[in-house]
Amino acid sequence: MDEKSSQLWTKLSAALKPQVSADTFKRWFSAVKLTGATADEVTLLVPNNIYQFWIESNHMPALQSAISSVLGGPRAVKFVCAVDTSAGSDAADPEPGISARVQAAAERANKTPGLNPRNTFESFVVGPNNEIAHAASLAVAQSPAKTYNPLFIYGGVGLGKTHLMQAIGQYLGARGKSTRVMYLSSELFINEFIDAIQHNNLVKFRKRYRQADLLLIDDIHFLGGKERSQEEFFHTFNTLFDGHKQIVLSSDRPASEIANLEHRLVSRFEWGLTAELQPPDVETRMAILRKKAHTLKIKLRDEIFDFLATRIKTNVRRLEGALMRVASFASLSGKELTHEVVEHLLKDILQEEARRAVTIDQIQRRVAEHFDVRLADMTSKRRPANIAFPRQIAMYLARELTKASLNEIGEAFGGRDHGTVLHACKLVKKRMKEQDKIRQTISFIDSALQR
Amino acid sequence: MKFSVTKEKLLECLQQVQNVVSTRTTLPILSNVLLQTNGSEVRLTTTDLDVGVRGSFEAQIEKEGATTLPARRLFTIIRELPSSEIQFDVDGKNAASIRSGQSFFKILGLPEEEFPPLPKFDDSKVVTIRQKDLRDGLRKTSYAISTDETRYVLNGVLFSFKDNKLTLVATDGRRLAMLDIDLEFPRSHEADIIVPTKAVTELQRLLTDDGDVRVSVGGSQIAFDLNNSLLVSKLIEGNYPNYRQVIPGEMKERVTLERETFLNSLRRVSLLASDKSNSIKLNFSKNNIDITANTPEVGEAKESLPVAYKGREFSIAFNPEFLMAPLRNLAEDEIFLDLIDEMSPGVIKIQSPFLYVLMPMRISS
Numbered sequence: 009m010d011e012k013s014s015q016l017w018t019k020l021s022a023a024l025k026p027q028v029s030a031d032t033f034k035r036w037f038s039a040v041k042l043t044g045a046t047a048d049e050v051t052l053l054v055p056n057n058i059y060q061f062w063i064e065s066n067h068m069p070a071l072q073s074a075i076s077s078v079l080g081g082p083r084a085v086k087f088v089c090a091v092d093t094s095a096g097s098d099a100a101d102p103e104p105g106i107s108a109r110v111q112a113a114a115e116r117a118n119k120t121p122g123l124n125p126r127n128t129f130e131s132f133v134v135g136p137n138n139e140i141a142h143a144a145s146l147a148v149a150q151s152p153a154k155t156y157n158p159l160f161i162y163g164g165v166g167l168g169k170t171h172l173m174q175a176i177g178q179y180l181g182a183r184g185k186s187t188r189v190m191y192l193s194s195e196l197f198i199n200e201f202i203d204a205i206q207h208n209n210l211v212k213f214r215k216r217y218r219q220a221d222l223l224l225i226d227d228i229h230f231l232g233g234k235e236r237s238q239e240e241f242f243h244t245f246n247t248l249f250d251g252h253k254q255i256v257l258s259s260d261r262p263a264s265e266i267a268n269l270e271h272r273l274v275s276r277f278e279w280g281l282t283a284e285l286q287p288p289d290v291e292t293r294m295a296i297l298r299k300k301a302h303t304l305k306i307k308l309r310d311e312i313f314d315f316l317a318t319r320i321k322t323n324v325r326r327l328e329g330a331l332m333r334v335a336s337f338a339s340l341s342g343k344e345l346t347h348e349v350v351e352h353l354l355k356d357i358l359q360e361e362a363r364r365a366v367t368i369d370q371i372q373r374r375v376a377e378h379f380d381v382r383l384a385d386m387t388s389k390r391r392p393a394n395i396a397f398p399r400q401i402a403m404y405l406a407r408e409l410t411k412a413s414l415n416e417i418g419e420a421f422g423g424r425d426h427g428t429v430l431h432a433c434k435l436v437k438k439r440m441k442e443q444d445k446i447r448q449t450i451s452f453i454d455s456a457l458q459r
Numbered sequence: 460m461k462f463s464v465t466k467e468k469l470l471e472c473l474q475q476v477q478n479v480v481s482t483r484t485t486l487p488i489l490s491n492v493l494l495q496t497n498g499s500e501v502r503l504t505t506t507d508l509d510v511g512v513r514g515s516f517e518a519q520i521e522k523e524g525a526t527t528l529p530a531r532r533l534f535t536i537i538r539e540l541p542s543s544e545i546q547f548d549v550d551g552k553n554a555a556s557i558r559s560g561q562s563f564f565k566i567l568g569l570p571e572e573e574f575p576p577l578p579k580f581d582d583s584k585v586v587t588i589r590q591k592d593l594r595d596g597l598r599k600t601s602y603a604i605s606t607d608e609t610r611y612v613l614n615g616v617l618f619s620f621k622d623n624k625l626t627l628v629a630t631d632g633r634r635l636a637m638l639d640i641d642l643e644f645p646r647s648h649e650a651d652i653i654v655p656t657k658a659v660t661e662l663q664r665l666l667t668d669d670g671d672v673r674v675s676v677g678g679s680q681i682a683f684d685l686n687n688s689l690l691v692s693k694l695i696e697g698n699y700p701n702y703r704q705v706i707p708g709e710m711k712e713r714v715t716l717e718r719e720t721f722l723n724s725l726r727r728v729s730l731l732a733s734d735k736s737n738s739i740k741l742n743f744s745k746n747n748i749d750i751t752a753n754t755p756e757v758g759e760a761k762e763s764l765p766v767a768y769k770g771r772e773f774s775i776a777f778n779p780e781f782l783m784a785p786l787r788n789l790a791e792d793e794i795f796l797d798l799i800d801e802m803s804p805g806v807i808k809i810q811s812p813f814l815y816v817l818m819p820m821r822i823s824s
Contacts, residue, residue, distance in 0.1 A: 028802060029799070029800055029802035029803045031707065031708065031799060031803055032802060032803060035704070035707075056700060056701055057612070057698075057700045058700030058701045058702065058704050058705065059704070061610060061613070061630075061632040061700055062632060062704075062705060064632065065631075065632030065633045065818070066632070066633060066818045069821065150608065182609070183608075183609075183611055
């Protein structure tokens with residue numbers, strides 16, 4: 009493999025030489041070694057970071073065109089610095105035994121387990137739907153524990169909560185050697201807690217979490233209903249907060265709406281900044297598709313992008329999946345991609361999209377908005393008529409528009425049982441028959457939701 | 460604490476220290492300025508935990524003490540006061556009464572104990588530099604600092620103490636400014652340290668043309684002790700890249716240019732450099748440089764500059780902002796522009812040990 013790499017580098021060098029001046033080549037590229045080439049990435053070993061800075065800033069177009077002409081397509085270029093030579097010392101040639109050090113360096117960069125290196129701020133597409141969350145995350149990454157603490161990010165499935173959190177982790181992990189970043193899901197937190205109780209090593213458990221400089225907890229809503237875990241987390245939270253350590257949490261709903269979460273935790277979660285992620289608008293979806301296509305080196309016609317962006321609305325993950333499917337079909341079959349072909353390929357996704365377009369959450373929001381009641385009232389135990397009836401309408405709509413079972417609907421409305429839901433549906437139906445005004449209102453909300 | 464002072468003295472000192480105070484901070488105490496009596500002086504201190512500045516002014520002190528007051532608010536009040544005589548009276552609960560002429564203000568502060576102390580420099584290496592030299596050196600280099608936060612080691616100026624020289628370096632990957640200051644110090648004091656941008660900016664505000672500055676380096680902190688003010692800053696951790704690698708070897712062509720004439724021509728022509736490519740072209744021919752810029756669908760600009768030039772004819776393109784930055788900050792009348800060819804970096808030099816390396820842009824013709 010070594011021989012292959014060095015052969016490849018010889019070829020690249022030959023393509024590169026005519027494009028840069030002789031002095032430039034000698035100065036910047038003669039000491040470079042190619043250590044690996046995959047289908048989408050070329051790894052270059054440079055003697056120290058000035059090579060990386062200077063080549064990145066000045067010679068990337070030349071390097072990319074050389075890569076394209078030799079390898080037949082663009083590749084991402086990754087630089088690995090052999091040694092951190094200090095300023096002023098003469099450029100040291102890479103010595104033998106370096107590869108071990110390089111590996112160590114690469115491992116260090118990746119030291120926080122669970123962080124996906126693809127989830128960075130650079131790869132995040134910003135649109136009006138996630139502007140605030142992105143800006144807040146970036147501010148947190150740039151000056152942790154100074155601006156917004158804790159940062160609470162919430163939004164639906166596949167809208168980028170995890171991406172933003174991991175981006176914060178990577179940003180800080182890459183920047184300060186001494187920053188201890190901990191990233192985990194609340195489920196893992198709970199499991200480790202249970203494990204710690206079982207094996208009676210709570211002290212070790214506490215020490216582990218309370219020493220972090222940056223604690224990132226994903227899907228915090230799973231803490232709902234787990235009382236001991238909540239208590240443990242409460243103390244961890246306080247310790248970190250008092251020590252001016254940054255805490256970032258993500259959830260699929262606002263803190264106040266997480267079922268069975270203690271009030272002292274809710275109020276703490278709302279202490280810093282709460283940022284919502286909303287489904288992307290069509291322009292943002294276009295941008296996401298293009299960015300993804302660019303990183304995956306997929307080339308598609310504009311109308312295909314357009315089709316995907318307009319038809320798949322709710323979920324970024326699904327959008328990317330559809331893109332992958334279309335692209336792999338195109339490259340495997342070599343057939344022309346027409347509307348019909350794409351539609352056929354994505355049949356199941358599009359159907360799902362049409363059906364699942366309405367979620368109970370959306371229904372609750374819409375109904376709450378229409379009747380001007382608080383969203384929290386949808387799940388609360390309060391039952392004066394001006395709250396109870398909208399809630400019953402929402403249950404009815406949930407029954408009609410989603411595939412959720414009576415039990416699921418009851419659960420989503422603050423843990424009511426299926427009988428309550430059934431009663432609500434019957435009642436609403438009856439009143440729709442009796443009063444035109446109610447029927448009109450409901451069909452208005454219905455059509456607004458379907459749109 | 461109780462003292463009286465003239466408005467001018469207090470305002471000048473506040474101006475020195477107030478820029479460090481950050482507008483958004485989670486610790487309320489950091490938006491305050493610490494006031495302490497010290498002999499016949501009052502000392503003002505501000506910090507954002509990364510950079511701290513202390514200044515002092517002469518005052519008539521009636522009662523000693525210390526307190527902290529909101530810095531921005533204090534500054535705006537003092538600036539607006541009608542009379543030149545100001546009396547300060549701070550009670551035991553950190554409420555300050557300010558009297559001046561017919562005006563009376565009362566502002567509430569926080570106790571001094573909450574204010575984070577500036578780090579101590581007991582066991583540190585000390586070097587003395589003439590303020591004028593350092594001010595001049597920072598002015599000629601600091602504009603090249605990178606603002607790209609992912610390359611954090613470049614977000615500051617390198618202070619390299621070596622071989623009885625202090626070398627200041629700043630680069631952002633496309634250009635590099637470097638300057639040497641002759642200094643005497645023992646070999647044991649040789650070190651490479653990176654001073655962050657904010658500290659450099661604040662330091663430039665404090666430096667004057669007279670006197671010396673004592674630079675102490677200890678651990679990961681640096682202190683600049685001026686006549687009656689002090690700046691303390693954290694250093695950027697990490698190794699500054701090997702900048703010598705960037706400096707081109709043998710140069711082929713040299714032109715001598717009048718700095719101001721050249722700068723003015725560039726400024727005029729750059730008005731038509733397009734936002735997109737943002738380049739300005741220098742076309743060298745016998746005894747002449749044509750400076751040109753054009754933006755498709757907008758127009759073009761051209762200016763001829765007679766120079767003594769006998770080399771071959773060629774063109775080279777630069778980012779106009781990057782070319783003008785050193786010209787604005789140098790003070791010399793004459794500068795030298797050294798070039799190799801259209802693809803190699805250009806170098807701006809002056810009579811004294813200074814160097815500015817600038818990468819050319821690709822000419823698409």
